[in-house]
Amino acid sequence: MAPQHVGHAFTLSWSPLLFFAIEPAQSARPGLLVACALFALSIIVCAAFLTWMRRITG
16 A cells, blocks of 8 residues: 555545544534544645655655
């Protein structure tokens, strides 16, 4: 499995998990904010990783 697929699987599995873990304890808004923040963080990490890979190979 390619590294980007692992990253996508991580994001797709943890975002809903955090949302559904937070949503019953509070309203849906905090759960949605945490899920969106995790998604944004995964995009930032992916961009940083791709930049690092470009520097190593080129």
